[in-house]
Amino acid sequence: MKLLGNLIWFIFGGAIAALLWLILGLLLCVTIIGIPFGLQAFKFAGLVIFPFGKDVDLDFSEHPIINILWAIFVGWEMALGYIGVGLIFCITIIGIPFGIQWFKLAQLALFPFGAKIK
Secondary structure, three states: OHHHHHHHHHHHHHHHHHHHHHHHHHHHOOOOOOHHHHHHHHHHHHHHHOOOOOOEEOOHHHOHHHHHHHHHHHHHHHHHHHHHHHHHHOOOOOOHHHHHHHHHHHHHHHOOOOOEEO
């Protein structure tokens, strides 16, 4: 199921989303101030390309201040968007595994600093 889910995900948007996250990460890494944010964009790209079989391990205590700032300015909007897409996918039985992957992305979107993708 993991291989099939990743293949379907990759074909129907995972490749494009990962490419966009990579481009954003490269643009953010142009400035010294943007490097930490660019590294988080690379983390999103790694998860969004093949999310099946991966888990997000949040460690809020590693960078609490930057996580709070991220959550206030960027994270909550991203997380709500990912949750909304996940709920839409969960309407059908076939879409539930894909909805769960969107919920993983919502978790990472809220507090990405210090999070590990396993």
